[in-house]
Amino acid sequence: MTRTVLTPAGRGTFAHGVHPPERKNLAADAAIEVLPTPTQVKIPLLQHVGATCESKVKSKQELAIGELLADSEAFISAPIHASINGVAGMQSVATLPNGRHVPAVPVAAGENQPSAEDLFKDVFGGDWPTSGLEQYAPEQIVQAARDGGLVGQGGAAFPTYVKLKHNPEKPIDTILLNGCECEPYLTADYRMMVETPSPIITGALLAARACSAKRVLIAVEDNKPLAVDTLRRAARGTDVQVVVLKTKYPQGGEKQTILATLGRTVPAGGLPLDVGVVVINVGTAAALARAVLRGKPLTHRVVCVTGAGIERPGNLLVPIGASYRDLIDYCGGLKPDAARVIAGGPMMGFTLGDLDTPVTKGTSGVTVLTERDVQRPGETNCVRCGRCVDACPMNLVPTRLALASRGKDWDLAKKYHITSCVECGCCAYVCPASLPLVQLIRMGKAQMPKE
Amino acid sequence: MAEEAKNNEPSAPVLHVAPGPHLQDVNLTTRRMMLDVLIGLAPVIVAATIFFRQYAWLQFGVCVGTCCLSEAICSAIRRKPIPLPDLSAVVTGLILALSLPWNSPIYVSVIGSAVAIVLGKVIFGGLGQNIFNPAMVGRAFVMLSFAAAIGAPAYVLHTGENPANPIMDVVSGATPMTALKESGGVTPLLALLLGNTYGSLGETSALACLLGGMYLCIRRTASWEIPAGVILAAVVISSAIEGYLAATQGGGLLNFIGNGGHWGVLSEVLGGALLFGAFFIATDPVTSPLTPKGKFIFGLGVGIFIMFIRKLSVYPEGVMFAVLLMNSVTPLINRWTVPKPLGTK
Numbered sequence: 001m002t003r004t005v006l007t008p009a010g011r012g013t014f015a016h017g018v019h020p021p022e023r024k025n026l027a028a029d030a031a032i033e034v035l036p037t038p039t040q041v042k043i044p045l046l047q048h049v050g051a052t053c054e055s056k057v058k059s060k061q062e063l064a065i066g067e068l069l070a071d072s073e074a075f076i077s078a079p080i081h082a083s084i085n086g087v088a089g090m091q092s093v094a095t096l097p098n099g100r101h102v103p104a105v106p107v108a109a110g111e112n113q114p115s116a117e118d119l120f121k122d123v124f125g126g127d128w129p130t131s132g133l134e135q136y137a138p139e140q141i142v143q144a145a146r147d148g149g150l151v152g153q154g155g156a157a158f159p160t161y162v163k164l165k166h167n168p169e170k171p172i173d174t175i176l177l178n179g180c181e182c183e184p185y186l187t188a189d190y191r192m193m194v195e196t197p198s199p200i201i202t203g204a205l206l207a208a209r210a211c212s213a214k215r216v217l218i219a220v221e222d223n224k225p226l227a228v229d230t231l232r233r234a235a236r237g238t239d240v241q242v243v244v245l246k247t248k249y250p251q252g253g254e255k256q257t258i259l260a261t262l263g264r265t266v267p268a269g270g271l272p273l274d275v276g277v278v279v280i281n282v283g284t285a286a287a288l289a290r291a292v293l294r295g296k297p298l299t300h301r302v303v304c305v306t307g308a309g310i311e312r313p314g315n316l317l318v319p320i321g322a323s324y325r326d327l328i329d330y331c332g333g334l335k336p337d338a339a340r341v342i343a344g345g346p347m348m349g350f351t352l353g354d355l356d357t358p359v360t361k362g363t364s365g366v367t368v369l370t371e372r373d374v375q376r377p378g379e380t381n382c383v384r385c386g387r388c389v390d391a392c393p394m395n396l397v398p399t400r401l402a403l404a405s406r407g408k409d410w411d412l413a414k415k416y417h418i419t420s421c422v423e424c425g426c427c428a429y430v431c432p433a434s435l436p437l438v439q440l441i442r443m444g445k446a447q448m449p450k451e
Numbered sequence: 452m453a454e455e456a457k458n459n460e461p462s463a464p465v466l467h468v469a470p471g472p473h474l475q476d477v478n479l480t481t482r483r484m485m486l487d488v489l490i491g492l493a494p495v496i497v498a499a500t501i502f503f504r505q506y507a508w509l510q511f512g513v514c515v516g517t518c519c520l521s522e523a524i525c526s527a528i529r530r531k532p533i534p535l536p537d538l539s540a541v542v543t544g545l546i547l548a549l550s551l552p553w554n555s556p557i558y559v560s561v562i563g564s565a566v567a568i569v570l571g572k573v574i575f576g577g578l579g580q581n582i583f584n585p586a587m588v589g590r591a592f593v594m595l596s597f598a599a600a601i602g603a604p605a606y607v608l609h610t611g612e613n614p615a616n617p618i619m620d621v622v623s624g625a626t627p628m629t630a631l632k633e634s635g636g637v638t639p640l641l642a643l644l645l646g647n648t649y650g651s652l653g654e655t656s657a658l659a660c661l662l663g664g665m666y667l668c669i670r671r672t673a674s675w676e677i678p679a680g681v682i683l684a685a686v687v688i689s690s691a692i693e694g695y696l697a698a699t700q701g702g703g704l705l706n707f708i709g710n711g712g713h714w715g716v717l718s719e720v721l722g723g724a725l726l727f728g729a730f731f732i733a734t735d736p737v738t739s740p741l742t743p744k745g746k747f748i749f750g751l752g753v754g755i756f757i758m759f760i761r762k763l764s765v766y767p768e769g770v771m772f773a774v775l776l777m778n779s780v781t782p783l784i785n786r787w788t789v790p791k792p793l794g795t796k
Binding site: 255387 | 465466467468470471472473474475476477479482483484534537576578579580671674739740741742746785789790791793794795
């Protein structure tokens, strides 16, 4: 095991949280494979937090990988690019895993596609310098992040350039790369850290340059010693520090990661910016390096296909817009006892009703759970045991919030700080009464009248 | 419709759609928590069996049976599924039985159990909805209604030959608490610890209560904050009293702790139902606060009321009333101890 060298004040962990079974072994040793180009991809025009993009292509227009497909004038948005060589189809509608219907442009694959080796080399290969990055001005890096359509690849998909953009009122001192991947099962970030640490380090240095941060940290949980080693080796000679955190869910939630590494508490309702930190996912950092150094937009990403319900779990480099069915079929298909197909991990992911849903920039994995995995004991009344209180990383009282939401008692919900809930699901995971606590709270947050 | 789909695609699995999280800790269920309480009660049951023999098991049988039956009848009337598999009625019955004297008349135990379930739990809406600890509601009801049969005098009704246990001279003598209150009699510490003394079935052996209680706290089925609060309050208050006595009347460290001739701090903690109440009654999750801070305040309150009742009232022991009193302020404690979310000042 690698020794933990903690930077000031971080204790390497946070209060509360849970320890679900990790099950990372299913896909942890499967090297990243390139998904053969599907016959068609369906590219949603909203894959991020923010404004929906408008299509910039006409039906039957020929497209090449990386060509601009859609863009928006809005501040919080990110352009979208063609992910395969082919022909655009009629704009239609795609339903994302979270249930949102968004416009989407299908692209039918042309005959001429890059080979798997070329594609892998194009995304991760070549030289990733760690010095001489001064030639890139901060504005230039931010612009490249915007033009490349970069969004957070950890799941929330917040446009990256907005985070990196210089804010004179909120100086940034630390860039924190999030390699925790605390969701059980998922191994996409892990495989990237192990196989391609160099672009991650370069991306981290570029991000630090963009917001003139003095310190660059990479946070990794202690269940990934191999990733810690490869990152440390790749970071040799640079100022990048790898910080090892305790394995605990939700260690990768950005508020928890910041607390565990730096000992700083993000104010309620605030952003990491408020404590001088920008948090970006390791995959996003690699994409940033590619966008700045090579001018290549975000067209592909690594997706982990895993779970006991999948024949051959693996980690795939897939074009944005490929359907979940393509990924699952490539991995040998579903086993007969597969019960739930989840976009993302089992704690915060969304179940899919239709496997023809497209992969987006924020898709970190597909987890297929079996009947056995999803069996739950019957629901009883709340016995007020307080286990949810002991599990909540935000220090809330989930049972009260859930019951207030069920009864639509918004005054009570506010009194118990419903808006502070990050919906990590620790409460529902531990509840002995099998109450759908976070589900009720999520519903309450959505239904509560806005002020 | 579903069958048709199955015929068309025989190999395609049926996919569930559900909101996350999709994993749950299946080792932790309400039933498992109740089972933990039963396991935690095992040492107490063993002690009761050693000291009270078949009379203990008669009470267990009567109370548990009546509780389960009442629960079943009430559920049938309410047209709800019968919740016996959650074991909560068994726990209520056992706790009630353990808080009764061995010679409690059967009709009293039956009434106490029925009241515990019906008035203590079901009328509030069943498991999780009650305000007061059901077993203590049942016990308070019979204690006030049948004072002669199971109140303090009941423990001293039979003197002389012990019908239950030939090892001990008398099983039915004044409890340590009654003896202290009425005649200043002091029970030796060792007897309080092991349990070869008089009292309710479950309370005589402090050692058994400690063993079972530790198990519950380690399993986190009982929150340690509650017994810690109870014991701390009792120790502080009785230390103050002993300190005052030592200052005014003299007496060494042994007096302070409590030994042969003097009822000291340790006697106060080991004697009576304090430990049984602290570990098994006050820790009922339903009727105690939600947050660790609230639980500690609750425990302190129980301890303070126990000492008040012991020292200032006509009752020799006050665990039952202390728990019921604090149960009534639990909602208030919950309101005072809403934790501050991460990131707020």
